[in-house]
Amino acid sequence: MTRPPPASLGAFLVPIWLLWAALAHAAEVEVSDGWARASAGAGGVAAAYLTLTNRGGETALTGVETPLAGHAAVHATIDEDGVMRMRMVDRIPLAAGASVTLQPGALHIMLMGLAQPLVEGDRLPLRLSFDDGGHVDTELPVLAPGASGPDHHGAH
Numbered sequence: 045m046t047r048p049p050p051a052s053l054g055a056f057l058v059p060i061w062l063l064w065a066a067l068a069h070a071a072e073v074e075v076s077d078g079w080a081r082a083s084a085g086a087g088g089v090a091a092a093y094l095t096l097t098n099r100g101g102e103t104a105l106t107g108v109e110t111p112l113a114g115h116a117a118v119h120a121t122i123d124e125d126g127v128m129r130m131r132m133v134d135r136i137p138l139a140a141g142a143s144v145t146l147q148p149g150a151l152h153i154m155l156m157g158l159a160q161p162l163v164e165g166d167r168l169p170l171r172l173s174f175d176d177g178g179h180v181d182t183e184l185p186v187l188a189p190g191a192s193g194p195d196h197h198g199a200h
Contacts, residue, residue, distance in 0.1 A: 072100025073138065073174065077145075078184035079194045080155070083162040090162045092153040092170065092184055093193070095145045098138040105136040105144075107173035114157025116170070121149050130154070135175065148192065162186045 078094035090113075096105065108116040119130040133151065136144055146152050153170070155162075162168060167183040174180075185194065 073098050073103065073105075073172070073180055075172070075180060075182045077194050078170075078182060079191065080162055080168045080184050080186050081191055082164045082186050082189045083155075083158055084189075088158050088161070090155045090158060091148070092155060092168060093146045093148065094153075094182075094184065095143055096136075096138060096172075097143040098140060101140050103138050103178075104175045105138065105172055106134065106175045108153050109171050109173070110155060110169055112159055112162070112168060113155035114159070116153060116155050118146070118151060119154045120151050164188050 074097045076095045076097065078092070080092035081090055083090035105118065108118060110116050118133045118136060120133050121128055121130055123129075128149075136151065138144060144151070155168075164186055166186040168186055169181070169183050172180045172182065187194070
């Protein structure tokens with residue numbers, strides 16, 4: 045008795061290829077100079093900052109999450125008639141070969157509903173999600189409450 049060729053092999057390989065393509069694409073986004081400010085207490089808010097460098101094809105940051113906050117989102121600080129306000133940003137485009145810096149007073153990651161205070165010296169785990177379905181996991185050092193940035197030794 046001869047067995048027919050496994051018809052499901054192609055059905056198996058296509059999803060694996062798509063998963064690999066998504067992960068490979070997001071893996072081409074590098075995170076550098078990341079840091080977060082220590083917070084005042086649990087249930088409060090904190091901010092995180094980093095630079096994204098896209099070494100691959102065009103993509104966009106579409107989400108941020110951490111187990112340490114009830115909600116995390118990218119916000120932009122904008123000037124509305126002389127009053128500085130924050131607005132949530134749904135996506136940050138990353139052209140091939142481009143870098144985007146999230147920094148105080150501009151684009152940044154807001155962490156709301158903290159499960160515990162962010163304490164100087166701790167590490168903040170983040171998952172960054174991209175429009176191609178891929179993601180990049182990173183950890184950022186938590187600096188002092190009044191910090192203005194990392195020491196530029198490459199927080200990653």
